[in-house]
Amino acid sequence: MASFKRFVTTLVVAVSILSSYLTMTTEATPTYHYHFCSNTTTFNLNSPYKSNLDIVLSNLSSNAAQESDFIFFRADAGDNGTSNYVYGIYLCRGDVNSAICHDCVLTSIEYARQKCSVEKEVIIWYDECMLRYSNQSFQSTMSASPSFCMWNTQNATESDKFKQEVEKTMNECGSKAAKSAKKFMVQEADISGFDTIYSLVQCTQDLSIHDCTKCLQYATSSFPPLLDGKEGARVFLPSCIIRYELYPFYEAAESPKVHPLITRNQQMK
Helix, strand or coil: CCCCCCCCCCCCEEECCCCCCCCCCCCCCCCEEEEEEEEEEECCCCCHHHHHHHHHHHHHHHHHCCCCCCCEEEEEECCCCCCCCEEEEEEECCCCCHHHHHHHHHHHHHHHHHHCCCEEEEEEEECCEEEEEECCCCCCCCCCCCEEEEEECCECCCHHHHHHHHHHHHHHHHHHHHHCCCCEEEEEEECCCCCEEEEEEEECCCCCHHHHHHHHHHHHHCCCHHHCCECCEEEECCCEEEEEECCCCCCCCCCCCCCCEEEEEECCC
16 A cells, blocks of 8 residues: 555544443444544545445445444445545444444445545544545555544553553453454453453454554554553554453443543554
8 A cells, every 4th residue: 555645743632521432222323533534635526536436435335234244344446556446444343233333334434425525545433433445555454554542541550560461461362353253352351459451452354364463563552651551542543443441341331430531643644
């Protein structure tokens, strides 16, 4: 994939959220996190790229509506090798059902049409899914930028030891995920001296074991210093996501106590 021209913008924003856990019901509204639209490459609304993009988005939406094999899908359209060719994927979180996945994909497509109406390179992250498309091939390729992360404002006790335990747990979970067909894993670890650590990791299913492992390791090691010893954090990359908390946040967990979150993004184009 042709890499984005590099620049790094750091934005630290304190935000309050009503809840950081989405109850697993079909009525739940997808939780938006962040989007990236590269304005270096745009298209005309009457261009072949727009027609090809409509085909790709329609195929992504149709597949997300299926009852099986809905978590990850990729589609492309156009004349191969031209600038009007469109590559697209969606990735739904591995613990959501097909109704939630489909709703999230539809919501992200609508968001893209509104907020990134003429950009050729787009990534949108929701808590439940990710949508990505571009005129540059990225499928089956590990991508680490742009990135987005969030972390809990609460500090864990014995922060240095806690950080070591989190890294150990995340690496163990990541190793299992990379070798699985679903490229997804959740894990609970009872750590001596701490509460249970709940972790979730996931890669796009087109990655090899090696590239999935590499992506997850990069996500873990790229935590900024402010995340050290925090009770919870999430990192979103184009090819993988990771998250850990001191409360259950996946499947049928009860809603956790609410704490403010800090967000930080790194945009590279």
